[in-house]
Amino acid sequence: MRACVLTLVLTLAWCGQVFADANYRQVAGGSFVSALSLDGARVPVPVAGFAMRSTPVTVAQYLAFVRAHPEWRRDRVPGMYAGGGYLASWAGPLLPGPAIDPQQPVTEVSWFAARAFCAGEAARLPTWYQWEYAAAADASRRDARGDPARQTRILQKLLERTGRAPAAVGEGSANRYGLHDMNTLVWEWVDDYAAMFVNADARDPGQGNLLKLCGGSALAFANRAAYPLMMRVAALAAMKPADVSGNLGFRCVRDTNRGETP
C-alpha cells in the first residue's frame, strides 16, 4: 500500500503536477472480462494501471471548480454544453444552499462539465472499462462480481435510493484499491459512454443502439444477470452529452502508465 502511494506521488511528481493528490488511489492494471459484450466477443480486456478519485466529486469540490472557472456557472454556461437542469437544485450559481450537503456527490452535471472538471485537475473521465474494472473489486478480491450475495447487496442499496437524495461520499467501506461508493451511490459519467454500444452515436435515437431494445439488452450484455450494471448502462444510454440528471455524478482518473501485473 505504502509502495502504491509512494509510486503515485512519484508518478505525479514526474508529471510535474501539483494537486491534492490525496483524492486519488492507484488501481493496479490487469485484465478482465467486461459484462458488456462488444461484437459478441467475450474475451479478457487488458487494463493498464491508473489512478482514480477515491470518491465521486463532491458538491464542495465542484463549487470550488465553478468559482475558479466561472464559465461553468449555471447562469453562464452555454446550453449546448449543459442542459436546462444543470445544477438546478442549487440555491444560486455559486451557492448550493442549505438543502444540499457539501459532501454529497455533485449531480446535475453534464458530460461536458464533468470532463472540464477533470481536465482542470490534469485528469479525465474514466473509460467504461476502467470504471467497470475498478468497480469489480471488493475489499479483498480484484474481481468479486461472481459473488451473488454481493450482487444482491448492491441491488438492494440501489433500490433503497428511491425518493432520496444521495448520501455523503465515502461513508461505505473502501474496496481493495481504496475506492468508495463505486457501485451504489450514484451513476457516474464515463468518457466513452456514447461509444461503448454497438452504435457509436447515442445522439441518434433512430439508429440501431441495440441496448435500447428489449431484445437488445440480452445481446449486448455478456452477463445477463448483472442487473446493477445494466441499470447503470441504461441510465447512461439515455443521456445526451449536455443532459444532466439528479443521480448522475462522476469521478476522474489519471493515467499512471504503470503496467503493474496483478
Next chain:
Amino acid sequence: MKHTVIIALAIGAVLLGASSAPVFANALIEEVLVPPPNVPPPIHRDHPARVIVRLETKEIVKEIADGVRYDFWTFNGSVPGPLIRVRQGDTVEMHLKNDPHSHMAHNIDMHAVMGPGGGAAVSVTAPGHESVFEFKAMRAGLYIYHCATPPVPMHIANGMYGLILVEPPQGLPKADHEYYVVQGDFYTTNGYHTPGLQSFDMKKLLLEQPTYVLFNGREGSLTGVNALTSKVGDTVRLFVGDGGPNLVSSFHVIGQIFDSVNVEGGTLVNHNVQTTLIPAGGAAMVEMHTQVPGTYLLVDHSITRAFMQGALGQLVVKGPLAPDLYKKLPDGPVTAAAATAATPMAMPAVNDAMADGKRVFGQICIACHQADGKGLPGAFPPLAMSDFLNADPKRAIGIVLHGLSGKITVDHTGYESAMPAFGPQLNDDEIAHVLTYVLNSFNNKGGNVAPDEVKAVRAGGAKGR
C-alpha cells in the same frame, strides 16, 4: 423545443387533412387518462384524429398489501399505468416523461405500435427528460404496453405496464360497466405478507417464483370498498391484461360465464367461456351479463395464486334475486347420527349470546335479510324495525325452527317467498342467540329469547307456528 415539435406536427396534420376528402385536420385530442380500474369513456368519433397521450414514469414506494410497502416503478404512479383508448386509424403522439426524481432511465414498448421496438428504440428517457414519438394505430385490439429498458424483467416486475385499447371504427358494443384489470407477478426477498418495506428479489425473479401475484399491483385493489360493481341485468366489460413478467393468467370470474371473449385481445370472439388464458404481455376483453345478485370473485384459476399470493378481486352485483336462475333449496333431513354429534357442542356463556347470535346471523340469515337487516324489497322481508317481528317476538322462534311460507305483510308490504326451516341445522342455543341478536340490533325494540323457550317450541312441533 417540445412546442416546436407539436406545432410542426400540427402543421403536418393540417396538410394531410387538406389532401384527403374529409376535413378533420383540426381534430387534435388530448387523451384524458384516469387511474385503474376505471377507463376513459367509449369513443364515438366517426373519423380518425390526432391523439396526444402523456405518460410519466415515476418510481414510488407504496403499499403492495396491507402493511407491506414496495418500491414500484410505474407509468403515471399507478400499477397498471392508465388505459389508453384510441380509435383505429388515429395518429398517436406519445409523450413519455421521466420524473426528475427517478433513478432509472425508462422507455415504452407499446404492442399497438408497428415499428422497431414498439417505440422502445425512440423513447429511452433519462430522469427529468421527455421523449416524443408518433405512431398510427392501425389494428383494432387490446394491447399491452410496458417499459423495455434493461434490465427489462426488473422494470416489468416493478410494475411498468398497462393497456392500450384501439377501438374498431364502429366502436365496441355498448356495455353498462367497463373496468380495467391487469395481473402481474412480484418478487420480494421476504415472504408473503412480511410487513414493512420489502426489496426486489432477483433470484426469485429468475426462478419465476413470485411472492405476490396481484391484480392492479396491490392486494385488495379490487376487494371490499374497492370491489367492482354492477347491477342485475347489466353487462360488464373487463379489459384484462397480464403484465407478467413471468406468469400467464388463467383468468376466471367465479360464478360467471363470459358471454364473449375477444381472445388474446384480438378480433376473434369466443362465446360461453369459463376461463380464458391471458399470456404474459397479452390481453383479453371479456364481457358478461350479471343476472344474479351477489359477490363474484375474479381469480387467476391457477388457484394457489388467488388464495396464497393475492390474485383475487370482487365484482359485487346488486339487485333483485333471480330465483328462476339460482336459489337455495332446503337441505335434506339430518340423520340421527349427525343430530347426536351436534348435541355435545359447547354452550356459549350467556354474555356471549349476542356475539354467537351475530355469528349465526352472518352465516345464515344475512344471505336473505341482508347485513343491515332490511331484507330486499319484494323478495325478503325486513327484520330491521319490522312491525311483524316486533309485534310478537316469540312467534319468530317457530318461524326459524320450522320455516314460513305463504303470504305475510310486513310494514305494509306483502311477501310470498318461502323461508326454509332451520330447526334441523341450528340447535336451541343458536336459535335463541340469533333471535336475541336480531331483537337487539337494527333499531329493534330489544328483548331476549332463552334456549328453554326454543326447546319448548321445538318439543311442541310444527303446530307452534
